[in-house]
Amino acid sequence: MLSTKSFKGVNVFMSRNLVPPEVFDALLDALKLNGADVFLCCDPSRHGHNDFHIISSPDHEKFEDLKAKGCNLLGPHCVLSCAKEHRSLPKQGFTCCLAMDGIKVLASGFDMDEKVKIEQMVTAMGGVLQTKASVDVRFVIVKNVSAAKYKWALNVLKKPIVTINWLYQCWNEHRVVPQESYRVLPFSGLTICVTRIPADKRKEIEKIIIQNGGKYSAELTKKCDKYKVARRWGHIHIVTRKWFDHMS
Incomplete structure (x- = not known):
């Protein structure tokens, strides 16, 4: 028997319409074992400091309504984790789980x-x-x-x-x-164009660019000297093959 009941003094509203059936009984047992006063219904008018409502996910049709009324909303995983760790229920609007607790x-x-x-x-x-x-x-x-x-x-x-x-x-x-x-690959979000590179090396470079999250572009424009255009546009980074080899 628990010496300290973590949920003592809180009111928890749990409707079968809002909670997945496969976890309903486990939630009910955890709540009662930890001293919560459980109400097997949904009552949006109850949004006091010690009132909590369990809901399956933010995708549930009742979620936005309960949230708008200022209810403390909890996901099943959150309740079960709090019960297991003998900690109080969080009061921050909605907590689905404790996966990133303190992170x-x-x-x-x-x-x-x-x-x-x-x-x-x-x-x-x-x-x-x-x-x-x-x-x-x-x-x-x-x-x-x-x-x-x-x-x-x-x-x-x-x-x-x-x-x-x-x-x-x-x-x-x-x-x-x-x-x-x-993980974010080194060329993620970059479009890389090459110029003055031998043809037999371009396919190799294209493959490396794509493998590292980038996009290979054969041309800056249809008819231009790529290096001169890149310098004229100003916002394009001009790099050497040494930079490319280091980044990849």
């Missing part, structure tokens, strides 16, 4: 709408999305290698640099998944 994440290269979505997902998994570079960041999510914080993460932080797909997979599996398959 600090930095995102770079994304537009505002994308960052809002990233923050929602990280926060819902118990993590923290940092707004500034910090040495205690554990993961860096970038859109591509042109992201402002990419070089800092690569050369200074030296922590995993991953794509947004890594975050989606963590969300789907309710755990921090291995990063190797989601």
Whole structure:
């Protein structure tokens, strides 16, 4: 028998319409064992400090309505993890799980709408999305290698640099998944054009570019000297074969 009941004093609303049937009984047992007052219904009017509502996911049709009313929303994985670890239920709007509990994440290269979505997902998994570079960041999510914080993460932080797909997979599996398959490749987001390179070497370079996440372009324009055009446009980086070999 537990000496301390972690959920004592909280009211938890759990409707069969909002909770997957395969976890309903396990949730009910965990809640009662940890001292929660359980109500087998959905009551959006109950949105006090100690009122909680369990819902399967943000995709549920009732999610936005409950959220708009200021209800504390919890996913099944979150409740079961809190019960197992004898900790109180989180009060932050919506927590789906504790996969990123206390983990600090930095995102770079994304537009505002994308960052809002990233923050929602990280926060819902118990993590923290940092707004500034910090040495205690554990993961860096970038859109591509042109992201402002990419070089800092690569050369200074030296922590995993991953794509947004890594975050989606963590969300789907309710755990921090291995990063190797989601690492940002050195040419990710870059379009690379070559000039004054022997024809027999171009296919080799094209293959390396594609393997490393880049896009190979045979021409800058249909009719031009590529080097002169690149210099005239100004915003195009001109590099040597030595740079290419080092990056790949």
